[in-house]
Amino acid sequence: MSFGEIDVGEVYKNDPSLKPDDVKSIADWAEKQPHLPKMDELQVAIFLQSCYYSNELAKVTIDNYFTVKTLCADIFGNRDPRDSAVQTSVNTVLVSLLPKLTPEGNTVIFFKLLDTNPDPYNFPAAIRCFDMLTLLHLHKNGPCKGLVIVIDMKGVVFGHLLKLSVVVMKKLMYYLQDAMPIRLKGIEFFNIVPFMDKILALMKPFMKKELLDTLYLHVDQESxxxxxxxxxxxxxYGGSCESIHILHEKYKGLINDNADFFKYQETQVVDESRRPGRPKNMGDVFGMEGTFKKLEVD
Structure with missing residues (x-):
């Protein structure tokens, strides 16, 4: 594709545990699923690696991924960089994949408020931008050994909490744990706020024990x-990475310069009318949303 994705041969070279025959087996399976969109070899390889080379888990994750993307268009749809919600989010929240890896070889994705006014903050749009950037990175650079999310909460106020939603949080946690083709190794919050307990109350009910065990809260950067x-x-922050300003300019460039990739992603949806057996709906995947709406913070 025109956005310059990595050659799948390089992916195999970088990860000898990733077997072309296994990728082909999953690709053949996907071709026979009438409800799934067309996938290329690189995309299948990314899913298989994220599932620790388990063919069966990769198949489940692929189906979950495209199903969530289709059912949750309010979060994952409209990936046009020119969309006002995308542009506002890009200038409100920094999302940056830092160039240096952790000692364990994991990639760090760094979040920070650029505009501390809660009015322009849009939780679903921020998730969309995170997803756009991460999937772009995987296709340009190949799979990550692991991904660690680091969130600087400086500037977060109670008005931001009011923008969060139990329903959207449930969808996000399902996507992170059961659908997104990443190995999520942990979530690190620092400069935590006094109302962190309320944010955790929205998150924890939807987190599996494995992720809960890798959730860390830090009062400050030293921790x-x-x-x-x-x-x-x-x-x-005293590091050797570029400045926030440069990271932000790079982030904007990646979003604005890869419209073709994001447009292609929008075409990859499930056709539920062709799914073998009974079509899936929102309730099948996430349960009855109505039971969660009463928990909204107001």
């Missing part, structure tokens, strides 16, 4: 750096 080396972080 964070006991787990994430300072050198990995942006200049403003």
């Amino acid at each position: 964070l750096c006991k787990r994430i080396p300072k050198d990995i972080l942006p200049q403003e």
Whole structure:
């Protein structure tokens, strides 16, 4: 494709545990699923690697991924970089895959508010931008050994909490744990806020024990750096990475310059009318949403 995806041969070369025959087997299976969109070899390889080379788990994850993307168009749809919600989110929240890996070889994705005014903050749009950037990175650079999410909460106020939604949080946690083609190794919050307990109350009911065990809360950066080396972080945090300004410019460039990739992603949806057996709906995947709406923070 025109956005410059990595050659799948390089992916195999970088990861000898990833077997072309296994990828072909899953690709053949996907071709026979009438409800699934067309996938290329690289995309299948990314899913198989994210599932620790389990063919059966990869098949389930592929189906979950395309089903969630289709059912949750409010979060994952409209990936046009020119969309006002995307542009506003890009200028409100920094999302950056930092260039240096952790000592364990994991990739760090760094979040920070650029605009601390809660008015322009849009939770679903922020998720969309995170997903756009991460999937672009996987297709340009190949699978990550593991992904660690690091969130600087400086500037987060109660008004941001009011923008969160139990329903959207449930969908996000399902996607992260059961559908997104990544090995999520942990979530690290630092500069945590006094109302962190309320944010956790929205998250924890939908987190599996494996992810809960890798959730870390840090009062300040000093605590964070006991787990994430300072050198990995942006200049403003004493690290050797570029400044927040440069990271933001790169982030904007990646979003704005890859419209073809994001447009292609929008075409990859499930045709539920062709799914073998009974079509899936929102209730099948996420349960009855009505039981969660009463838990919304207001």
